[in-house]
Amino acid sequence: MKQFKYVCLTIATAAIVSLSACNNTPTAEQPTVTNSTSTAQVTEATTHSSHGSKAKININNAILSELDKFEAKLGVPALSNKIQANRPYASPEDLVSKKVITQEQFDQIKDSVTVQEVILTGEAKDVDYMTKLGLMKGHLLVAQELLDKNLPKQAEPHIGHPVEEIYVDVEEQLNERKVKEFKTTLVSLQDLIKSNPKNAKVKTDFTASVQSVDGAIAALPEAELRKPGFVLQVINELLDAANSEYGAAIADGKISAAIEYQDSRGFVVYANDLYKSISSQVAQKNPDAHKAIEASLTELTKVWPSAIPPAKPVKTPNEVSQLIKTIEQNSQKVIDKSSTQT
Numbered sequence: 001m002k003q004f005k006y007v008c009l010t011i012a013t014a015a016i017v018s019l020s021a022c023n024n025t026p027t028a029e030q031p032t033v034t035n036s037t038s039t040a041q042v043t044e045a046t047t048h049s050s051h052g053s054k055a056k057i058n059i060n061n062a063i064l065s066e067l068d069k070f071e072a073k074l075g076v077p078a079l080s081n082k083i084q085a086n087r088p089y090a091s092p093e094d095l096v097s098k099k100v101i102t103q104e105q106f107d108q109i110k111d112s113v114t115v116q117e118v119i120l121t122g123e124a125k126d127v128d129y130m131t132k133l134g135l136m137k138g139h140l141l142v143a144q145e146l147l148d149k150n151l152p153k154q155a156e157p158h159i160g161h162p163v164e165e166i167y168v169d170v171e172e173q174l175n176e177r178k179v180k181e182f183k184t185t186l187v188s189l190q191d192l193i194k195s196n197p198k199n200a201k202v203k204t205d206f207t208a209s210v211q212s213v214d215g216a217i218a219a220l221p222e223a224e225l226r227k228p229g230f231v232l233q234v235i236n237e238l239l240d241a242a243n244s245e246y247g248a249a250i251a252d253g254k255i256s257a258a259i260e261y262q263d264s265r266g267f268v269v270y271a272n273d274l275y276k277s278i279s280s281q282v283a284q285k286n287p288d289a290h291k292a293i294e295a296s297l298t299e300l301t302k303v304w305p306s307a308i309p310p311a312k313p314v315k316t317p318n319e320v321s322q323l324i325k326t327i328e329q330n331s332q333k334v335i336d337k338s339s340t341q342t
Contacts, residue, residue: 056113056116057069057112057114058114058115059087059115060087060089060117061117068080068247069244070083070109070112072317073109074101074109079100083095086098092110092113123224126220127234129173129220130217130225132169133213133216134237134267134270134271135162136162136167137213137266138238138267138269138270139158139161139162140209140210141266142265142266142269142307143206144206144210146307147202154262156190156194158259158263158266159189159190161263162209162213167186171183177219178219179219180212180215182209182212182215182216185209189206189209225277226277226278227338228278229335229339231274231275232275232278232331232334232335235327236327236328238270238271238274239267240324241263242265242268242271243320243321245260245264245267246261246264246303246317247317249261250313253312255310258309265307272300275293275297286334288330289330289331292327293331296324296330300320302314303315
């Protein structure tokens with residue numbers, strides 16, 4: 001099982017950082033960008049539209065599913081783990097000096113690599129918070145499917161991921177939002193699944209874990225949770241994570257990593273559930289975008305016919321990426337339109 005942390009997925013908010021902005025003071029809607037090797041801070045205005053854009057990946061704290069993008073592009077097996085194992089990096093060029101990749105390989109990805117961090121504020125911070133909790137939900141959804149199939153050993157990693165890889169990165173925000181601690185609940189459930197999966201208490205502990213995540217989500221303003229522009233940003237982040245996980249699951253035209261396949265399934269299932277909560281609003285105000293999003297989501301969910309991987313992938317990673325790209329492009333139309341109306 002991959003041991004990694006779901007850190008700031010919404011680091012994509014930092015597109016091109018201008019050093020000339022060093023003396024600006026961040027506003028409520030501006031993230032602060034910091035270099036992990038210095039105390040210098042720079043800021044960059046972020047908008048609804050820029051939040052969803054794809055930018056550089058911080059090799060010092062990116063999750064493995066993000067680093068998988070480099071692995072897929074360069075075709076280097078286990079590169080994600082190698083990048084993680086050689087942290088920290090003082091500069092992107094350290095990937096070469098530490099012999100993680102060659103200079104030629106670095107030249108292919110250098111425009112996508114950074115060591116800067118983004119301190120999110122305003123709506124971008126809420127999107128990040130909701131995304132992390134959405135990843136937890138995705139893991140628990142697929143874990144429930146596997147438990148229902150009497151496959152506790154396969155379910156256990158997906159129960160473990162929320163507490164081992166995500167909770168630490170959302171804990172500060174949970175405290176800020178005065179959400180009751182639920183790490184203990186998640187750990188208790190994981191221990192029970194490992195030691196006594198047939199115990200009747202599994203069901204009650206699982207329900208308590210799901211309710212805890214739902215309660216944390218409810219800490220966000222209700223109006224924000226109903227806002228299409230906000231929800232679509234979260235959906236795009238979840239689908240981006242699913243895209244990376246699915247790509248990591250496929251090798252030589254086969255599903256070689258069941259856990260990554262299942263991770264991506266959970267994220268897509270929850271993203272689809274979220275879209276249903278706003279679909280009527282989107283259909284009313286942006287009918288063309290709604291049709292494209294709904295059609296692509298319908299096609300996308302067919303990729304995961306079950307929590308158990310099929311013998312042959314339903315679609316290639318490239319085909320999945322294209323469906324997700326269509327969803328993101330049409331989501332952006334809705335986000336842009338809603339931002340001009342606020």
